[in-house]
Amino acid sequence: MATHHTRMLIIGSGPAGLTAAIYGARAMMAPIVVQGLQPGGQLTITTDVENYPGFRDAVQGPWLMQEMQAQAEHVGTRMIWDTIVSVDIDGGAPFRAVGDSGDEYIGETLVIATGAQAKWLGAPGEQELGGKGVSACATCDGFFYRGKRVAVIGGGNTAVEEALYLTNHSDNVTLIHRRDSLRAEQILQQRLHASDKINVLWNKEVVRFAGDAAAGGLTHLVLRDTVTGEDSSLEVDGAFVAIGHAPATELFKGQLPMDDNGYLLVEPGTPKTAVPGVFACGDVADHVYRQAVTAAGTGCMAALDAERHLAAQAIGAEPPVAAAAY
Structure with a gap:
């Protein structure tokens, strides 16, 4: 020593x-x-x-x-x-x-x-596709998704801010939240709902990030409805985890x-x-x-x-x- x-x-x-x-x-x-x-x-x-x-x-x-x-x-x-x-x-x-x-x-x-x-979700594919379509910083990486389909995962201030920021680069932004209401401040929610570039998916959680890290990267998200338990798929080019x-x-x-x-x-x-x-x-x-x-x-x-x-x-x-x- x-x-x-x-x-x-x-x-x-x-x-x-x-x-x-x-x-x-x-x-x-x-x-x-x-x-x-x-x-x-x-x-x-x-x-x-x-x-x-x-x-x-x-x-x-x-x-x-x-x-x-x-x-x-x-x-x-x-x-x-x-x-x-x-x-x-x-x-x-x-x-x-x-x-x-x-x-x-x-x-x-x-x-x-x-x-x-x-903070990460811990879902399959999240770490494997890190930097290949999956990110935790829209300010850092949003520029790479100009004109592409992107999703933001979360329901707090960070998630809403990231979604609003991404509208500078994309006209196809989806906010995915596992509940039926957001935790973000009201002023941010108002801006979110006023945007025609953002679609909100309620009561949905990401259970898998799908794609090929060696090829094109992330291709889609596998979602599960937190109310019905039904699975669905959302095609995206980029996904931003924004849970803090x-x-x-x-x-x-x-x-x-x-x-x-x-x-x-x-x-x-x-x-x-x-x-x-x-x-x-x-x-x-x-x-x-x-x-x-x-x-x-x-x-x-x-x-x-x-x-x-x-x-x-x-x-x-x-x-x-x-x-x-x-």
Whole structure:
């Protein structure tokens, strides 16, 4: 077992964590990034990325994350393949984390970039056709379905927002909901029903995503009526699962304030949590935008604020403490 010391400990290696590492390394904080179970984050399971600034043509998600990691390492970041299983924040700095390997990580500042994962249905074919017609982000992938038949699965705000967004690309959008009424806000429901591009299928659940991943991808959905139990088929080119996201914040329960859905609370407009020296960036604190570019932006902010925090500590100044309720 080993103990690793750093001025900036980063948990998570998606766009937020790696951007924080790049800025932290350039500020001579010698950051350590503990990569976690999915090094590179959600972009490593994304194929074409067309909306990340700086690339005229589509790039592959895994390649983009490899380049970010290479840049972070080039400027002085130390990458460690481990998964954090416990964190001690209550006592203040230095912050202590323990990995699954048994190694201990000590950071004068802590950047939390553990991200969030889309919730999936768990139906057959869903994972096999991921990126081949099945997605969890219309904002990310809707562009690929211009003029095609698409479906959105869910009944909350996210599902309705995704369906409305997809009308920018398709005149044939189907919203599939397993109940007979939506949970979305009334204003969103009004916009949904006002659209002549969206058809709603009530009391239907997806029991199978059908198609051939090696050929054309998704071809149709097998649906089951939740009232009668009868099965039916819906031909689609793309299906978007929109049943919510789960932030990876289990480690921090009882130590940092969270909202009702488990997202870390930060001081508005900053990545500062309620504990001085602890910063949250990316999807772990963002239930609204959830884009690679916004995650990278907050990663930059976290590194800059961590540097300022350490500078204030060095001259004996107390950095302002964030308010308890944000």
